[in-house]
Structures are given as structure tokens and as C-alpha cells.
Amino acid sequence: MDSSFFLFLLCVSFAFFPGSIDSAKAKPRAFILPVSKDNVTLQFSTMVELGTPQTPVDLVIDLGGQMVWFVCENGFTSSTYRPVPCGSAKCGAAKGVGCVGCDGTPRPGCTNNTCGVYPYNPVNNSLYSGGLGEDTMAIFSTDGRRYMNISVPSLAFACGYNDQLQGLVNGSQGMIGLAKTQMALQSQLSAAYKIQNKFALCLPSGNGRGYMLIGGGRYPEDVSRLLIRTPLTINPVSTAPIYSEGDRSDEYFIDVKSIRIEGKVVSLNTSLLSIDKDGVGGTKISTVSPYTVLHSSIYKALVNDFIKKAAAKKINRVKAVAPFGACFSSKKIAGTKTGPAVPIIELELQGNGTFWRIFGANSMVKAKKDVLCLGFIDGGLEPRTSIVIGGLQLEDNLLEFDVESSTLGFSSSLLLHKTSCSQSKAMFSYPD
Template sequence: MSIWKDAKTSLHTLEGYYLIDLDAPFTWRDCVMGNANVACGLEEGCRFPLECDTSFCLEAYSYINPKCPPLNITAKYGCKICAVTPLNPISKSCKLSKLTTDLMRFLGTDGHNPSTSVKYPKDAFGMKFVISCAPSSLLRSLPKDASGVAAFSWSNLAFPRQLQTLVHDMEDKFALCLPSSSKAPGVTFLGDGPFYFTSFPNIDLRSILSYTPMLRKHIPLPSLKTGSVKLSTVIPYTKLRSDIFKAFVSSFSIATKRIPRLKSVQPFSLCLKSSAVGSVEKGFRVPKIDLETEGGKNWTISGDNSMKRVGNGTACLAFVDGGLRMKDAIVNGTFQLENNFLFLDLGNQKLGLALLY
């Protein structure tokens, strides 16, 4: 499936319609719930609620956000509905809604090109995926054409794991490649490879990945004794806890001391003269940043993923101070993830990384 970057918000959407969220427990969209007395089906855009005693509902209840509205409508509806609270990860708002199903179709691939025929499913209408409907007011702050949020988390209700359950020969894995431009799409693959890109036509990307262990929600780094590292597709720039941020910026400042400084531009603190660090065509010539993962492997962040052009001849170090009370020591944002191939092997709990330029 294609991934598109919204030029205004810098957020990434699946097929241009669903914001990709690595934390969301279930997918939600702006849709209409039907009345059991009305004759309509999913193919007509009409959906009916799932009941509260289903395994899907019990899974959704394991992710209840305490900051969202209480699920106190069962007295009115009984067990005929599964009340949930879909969350907008950008505005941090949530609404009371109901769990339901929607029809989805997927294209297969041989690793080189998309299939010309639909592989999954083989029936005419599609596979039923569990989602939540939500009111259109919950779409505020999302990209203009977005109609909801696509869950790519560990939850069994997330897109990859639901498909893995429905298609029994599919591995519990998925890959993401977020585009850095709004003019050309990136891509996501659900399941295992092989993966061949035009820039590496003869190489299965799985063979060049650097792997690190992955735990639910966090990727541990041994050097961070009091925190953890997390990937996020809903914040634009990597956030560092204040003590880490200060040490990092200080080191980067020393390494670039010969490059002229310019006035800082919010939300960044260190900005340089862009003409002194490279051109648009050749990228930025600044020190590379290595994140050492467990096992001694490095995730290298190049200049194109560390420096942001902000206009007026200025380029800024695209990392921000997240304060001292961050739950995670580091939260990697989309700017640092773009043009990287991320292979999330949920079954074996490991993350594979490769830079695609």
C-alpha cells in the first residue's frame, strides 16, 4: 500500500486516507453506524456495532485510555455494542464511539512489482476488518483528506496483525518506508519479503538490514539506563529528554564549530548557514549521527535526516527538547525515519533498519 506525505502537516497517510500511527490500538475512521432495523451492508457504507462479549471487544478494552470519556453507556445499550474511545494522536482528543467492521482489499507483490490482480481476498467485496467509527469532529488537525487513523501497533486489532490472522500463511511482520517528499509516495508491506526497490534492484533489502531487539512499545538502548527509545509516526522531529538533548546538541555544536551560526528558528535550537553545509542536490555535509543499538549495531542518521531547511539560507538541527518529564528518553520522529526502510518483525520481536540513499 502506498504512503503519502502531507505537505502542510508533514504527516504520513496510508493511501492518502489514514494517518499511520504506531501506537494506535485499533483503526478508526469517519463513518456511519447503522440501525439493526435498516437493510444495508458494508458495501453500501452502512456498519453495525460489534457486541461487547466478542474477543475483538475484549482486546479493545485492554487499551482503554483513562484520559478519554468513560464507557458508561452500556446501561442504555447493554451488550449489543462495544463502546470504545478512538484517539486523535495529533490533537490528543478522543470521542466515545463503537467498534464495528469495514471491508478492505490488498494487492499482492512478488517483491519487485505490485500484482496486477487482487490477491487478498478472493471474494468480490473484501475482508472484514475490525475498526471503530468516529465522528468527523475527531479529524481536526489531521491532513486535509485524511478520514481516520490506521493502527500499526502491537495490538491484535492493528492492520498488520488482523491481516496476519485472516491470511494464515502470512508472517507477523510489516515494513514501512516513509517518503520525505509529498510528490512521490513511500510504501508499506504487510507480511514478509522479499523486498526489491528500484534503487537496489538486485538486492533483497532483508539481507542488508541492521537488526535490534524490539520490545512492546520500546526499543531498548543499553546506554540509556533510565529510559527507553521509541519510534513515532505522529511527531515530525525526534524529541530528546532534556539531559540527553543538551549533551547531544553540545557535541554536535563542537563538531560543526567551523560552520557559521544563524539565529535559531523554533522549535529548533541550533541553526547553521545552509550554503556552508551543502546543496539541495548533494545533501548536507554534516557529521553523521550514530545510535548504537543492542548488539553493537549502529543506526546511522545522515545529514538529510538530521538537518532541516527552514528558509532564508538557514538549516537547523531537526531535534527538539522534550523536557525532563518525558516518558521515553528518546522518541524518534518522522523526519529522522524518512527514506529509511523499517522492517518490524513482531513475531521475533526485532526491528530491521536500512537507509535507502
Template sequence: MHLLLHLIVIVLAFISHEHRAMAQYVPPYTSIVVPVNKHTDAAKPLYSVQIMTSYVNMQYSHANFLIDIDAPFIWHDCILQWNIYPGSCPNNTLCTSPVSCEEYQCTDVRTTYSYENPSCPPVTNSSTLPGWGDCTCPVNVADPVTGSCGEALLNYDEFTVNTSIGKNVFTGLYGAYPNAACAPPSSFESFPANVTGVMALSSSPYALPAYLFQPLKKTLALCLPSKSSMPGVLFFGSGPYFLLPNSSVDVRSYLSYTTLLKHPDSFGYFIGINAIVIKQKSIGIPGNFSTKLSTLDPYTILRTDIYNRVLQIFSRYTVGIPKVSPIAPFGLCFRISTTTHAGFKFPDIDFNLNDGKKWTISMANSMKQITKDVTCLAFVDGGSTAEPAIVIGTYQYENNFLEFDLENSIFGFSSSLLLKQTSCSNFNFTLTDGN
């Protein structure tokens, strides 16, 4: 009996020691980091992240996923196999393991975390794969470019990303194992070239943030580039974050914060805007509306009554700049050549937030050069019944540093980094060993 008690004490001591060792372990990284690319070869500007998806012939394969902060789950170009063994997957193809229709993830995704699209037909369990013969789990997906409905098969996936302490990229890797979905190659015909997936970064439990665990803090930081030739950066973790040339300045010092709001019909992110201000002239936002943050809409969308007031006041304060006929989708354009652009000053547009903070949209994010002689106010009319009344689009994010703190439900924003003599394309992607 005494021997048994002695053994129990030894085992418990060993377990306690292991737990203390795990608790004391401090990893050499504070975040994961991936490049963000801008694409202009689709129907609208879009942005992608590059993820490592499989390890073949002693090296990782990479795939580009559109960034979607509203999507309920990840989906991409891959195929399912019940039994994956070396050599069983076709060349240049990503193979993953299927989720059975009998598993709880299948029912959960279909009933609670699916794409809401009225054009999608009901899914069934009729699909099977060679091998075991078990039923797979078809789920609906929505093309973010065309809005059309498609079908994918839920899977067990594996993604790999680099780690960082916010200054550069480590050779050390981090693995994530989400339930994603496989769609056929034809599903991505409307996507930009070499983009074959949608990366869900929403609040859904099937989006990527839900699969990123300790020691990473549940904070997503996004910095969209303004040029296709130079990548921006996405972090997930506690920070700090650094951009050249001020490599000793944590970008978080530039941020103001406001509350992230929830919307009952969306997994996306919302903030409260109570007024739009141009040159001290305030446009009140009537009602208790929340503003949606979008990574798929290229320009900020305003409900018609708000949009008309913005155009009216903006026109009043740009009376000295020659106007030209509007170029769709914009409603207010000016004759201003690229060579004389610096000689004109357009007013800032401030989003006044519910908690007293102010997000300033400077000229770099409010004016879009359309031709060498014409620039337009980069806001669009969403119609008289638009809901939400305001959707902030990606042109307004470019070279702004955005932080989604999902643990504390707060949103950080920098306004234009160009005013700080840096940009989203100034992260140092040089690979180091982290020592």
C-alpha cells in the same frame, strides 16, 4: 455396519485430501502493499496509507488513514447500521455493522485495549441504533494531532488491499475484517485534507496486523517518503521487497537488525539505545531506558540532559559553519543556503544499540532546511522528565527502510536509502495481473 465404516473411511480420506491440498497451496503473492503519502497541511507532518473500504457500483471506494504504530485499534469516518442492505446506506458514506455492548469484544477493548487518555470520560452503554434496539459499544479515541479525547462506536469492518511479490502491485486482492470503530466527521477536522481515519499498526490484538492471516508472515515493512508529491510504500508479509532502479536487489540486504522491546504501558514498538555517537564522541544513555519508535512525532525527541550533550558535541564539530538564532522547535541552526548546502558536511549521528548494532542518521535525516538560508538540527528537547528518554520521529525515518518482524520480535533498519541511489518513492506501483 461395514457400509457405515466404508463411508467413514471415504469421508476421512476426502478431508485428508482437502487438508493436503490446502497445505500445498502456494498463493501468487508474498505480501500486501499500499502506498504511503506524506501530508504537510496539518499542525505537523503526518503520513497515511490508502485502503479500499467498500465496493459500490462495481468499484472500490478508497480512504486515507493516518499511520499510527502505537494505537490500540483502527477508527475512521463511518456510520453504523444494524441491517445493511443495497441502497440503505447514504450516498458517499461508509456503513458498517455494530458490535453490541453485550459482546466480548466490547468489554475486551474497553478494559484492556482502549486509548489511555486521562481527559476521556467513562463510556456507557446508553447508545442505541434504530432497528433492533440493541446497545452499541462506545469506546474512547484520542486525536493524534491535538491529543483531545473523542468517542467512537466499535464495529465489524472490512478492508481490501492489493497483493504483491515485492516488485509491483497485483490486481489480486486481500480482504481483512477487523473490529474497528466509527467516529463522526467532526472527529477529523484537525487531520490533513482527505484523511479520515487512523490505521493502528501496533502490537494490539485489535490493530490491523492481528487480522492479517496466512499465508502472510507477520512482518510490517514501512518506507516513508520525503515529499508529498511522491508516495512511499508499506508492505505486510514475508518479502522480498524491491525498489527501483535496482529492481533485482532485495532491500532486506541493506538491513541491520536489533531486538524489539516491550513496554508494559504501550502497544507500540521500542528498541534499546545505549549511546549516541558523533565523530567518535559518545553520549551514554544512563539507566535502563528503552527508545520508542513513533509515526506521529515529526522529529526525534531527547530528554534535556541528552539533548544538551548532543547540541554541545554537534556544535563542536560544526565550528566552521556559521550559526544563527534557533528557530522553534529546534535548538541549533546554521546559515547555509540551498545553493551552497552541498559545500558543507555535517557529521553523522549514530545510535548505538544494545546488541552492538549501529543505526546511522546521515545528514539527509539529521538536518532540516527551514528557509532557503537556514538549516537546523532536526532533534528537539523533550524536557527534563521526558519518558521515554528518546522517541525517534518520522523525519529520521524518511527514505529509511524499516522492518518490524512481529513473529521474531526484531526490528530491521537500513539507514538512508539515498546512499544506495534509491528512495522510499521508488516502488513500482504499476498494476499487473500477477502472471
């Protein structure tokens, strides 16, 4: 990831908040991180600076990740790095398991009597035992008057291994976890600076730059008024790769009541939309799944109804292009401000008349020349979660995850309102 977003913020700072930037005297009220999309892996990543001296580190964003982790074994050195001792309070907060040690020269990722944790990469399903450490992390922030580059002390992260980078964006060195855990990035920043435990994601499309906003504040008036709120639901059984009996899931689930296409309810087994006592079913949101993945029976019902509605619009179906099951000729599909003019998909959520609307830009994928495919994937007959809302469906949607109130705020497509995540990335204002 390049530094253009950071330079942009600095320009905004001097233009609108004149005067010197003295981060030592300011109390951060929110933290801002740039977000970019890799058009090969379709993953979203951000950049932070770790350690002393500061080392730029690109990290893939994992909404369901329990912690921050990156590979320390590639020459990372820092005079401010400290291993977290096993048995310490911070180790307990990280749900550390035992101690790890190392026979080599002490360095980040190779220390004795260190809290053992399990950094996880869901893309290649790799899980290793690693040591928990803490160091400074430089992140852009604001105190309501200016933007600053704050050096956050004692931010905890796990040291992963090179094998865990397989499948991630080329050049990335780990992942930023944003789950409802004490070691997730937003939770650590919230605890350290007494700011609200919530964060917003605005994921870009194409080559644009989006943002992550951690903490309080207001969005631009024309964007904030678009947010519709729905409760985050609790999955009673953990979906983490390692957990203890009785642990709840730390991922973000919402209650989908029905799916509609052009206003018509899709006929499906509604029991799949609920989470059972074993933690199976329901709907969660993911930033590492490129497309929405559906239980096979839901997928087939959605695709069949979509094809019928597309035919009514004189949209011609063509041979499918893997991994998609429904593809169409784009020659007679008109373009609109929200993407291709195809049938609108609606997720009915908890709350009277609450709908997440998915327009063409978030439902269709250009598979090859003159071919657009419905960007949903068949997840088989026995998935752990019935609906996993993926990256394509999240792009250019403002999503606010309020961990304290357990609510999700969502805008549906910003394109409908003549803006996007790239266009509105630095337009924040804060109360006095």
C-alpha cells in the same frame, strides 16, 4: 491521496504477471499500501477503500495506534457494515469497555448493543468512546505471482468523531494503528490470511510515494542486504491513553546504548536510556511525531556536541528558528547524496557494533532561506519516554517490524545506496 500508486501497481501487474486477476482464487501472501507525506503537517497517510459500495478513505499512519478508526458520521453507508456486539470474542480482543448505544436510525457509528472502544488521536490528544464495527476493506495484495485488489471481509475498526480530525492531514478521515495489538491492521490481516505478523515501512521524503508492506516476502536484493536487525524491547507499563494495571506497552521500543556524533560518544545520563519499573525512559519509534523528541538533558548534550563538530567543519551557526535550538547558515554546507554534509549522528543499538546512522537528509530541516536547523526537539525534563524517534529521522529508511520475532530491521538511509523509498516502492519478489 491520489490513485497514482494503485494505477502503478496495476501496470506492474500486467507487465510482469500477465493474465487475469482473480482474487477469489488467490491466497494473499502480502498486502501493499501506498504512503504519502503531507508537507504541512509532516504526517504520513495511506488510502484504503471501505464498505459496499467501496468508499475511498484517507487515514494517517500511527505506528503506536491500537486500532483502525475513522469518522463514520460524515455520510458513510455500507450494506456490509456490521456492529461488533459487546461481550463478543472480537470485543474482548479489542479490550472493549461496556456497550454503547444510539437513539437514531441505525447506521455505521449509531447502533445499539455495540462493543465500546476508545479511538485515540495522539496529535490533538483526543479520546472518545466509540462503537466497534466491521466491514470489508479493499487493499492491494500479492500471491507471489501478481498484484490484486483484495476485499478483506470483517475487518474491525472504530467509529470516531469529527473533533478527532483536528490536527490531522487535511482530508484525512481517521488513523491506521499499527501497534502490537489484535486490532492493529497488520495483526488482523495476519490472523485472517495466516501470513507473517510483520510489516515494513518505507516513508517518503518531499512529494514522493513510499509504501507499507504487510506480511512476508523479500525486498529487492540491493535493499534486503542492507537490513540490520536489533531486538524490540518491552516497556512493562502501557503507554496507551487507557489501560489496565499490568498491561505492557504496545508501542515499538528499541534499546539505545549511546549516541555518537562523528564517532564521539555524547556524554549523557545513560540511565535515561533504560526503561524503569514505572515504564519511564527508553526509546520508541513514532510516525506522528514530525521530529525526534529528546529528554532535555539528552537534547542539550546532543546539540552542544553537534555545534562543536559543525564548527570544526567551518559551518557557521546562526540565530535559532523555533522550535529548533541549533541552526546554521547553509551557504557553505556542501550537498551530498545523503543530504547536507553535516556531522553524522549515530545511535548505538543492542547488538555488537549495531548503529543506526543519521545523515544530513534525516537530521537537518530547511527553516528558511539559507538556514538549516538540527531537526531534534527539546522534550522537557519529565517526558514519559526519553527519546521518541520521529518522522524526519525515518524518511527514506526501510524499517521492518517483525512482531512475531520481536525484532526491528533497519537500513539507515537508502540514499547512501542511490535509492529511496519512492524509487523502490514496487520492487518486491517472493519465493515460489
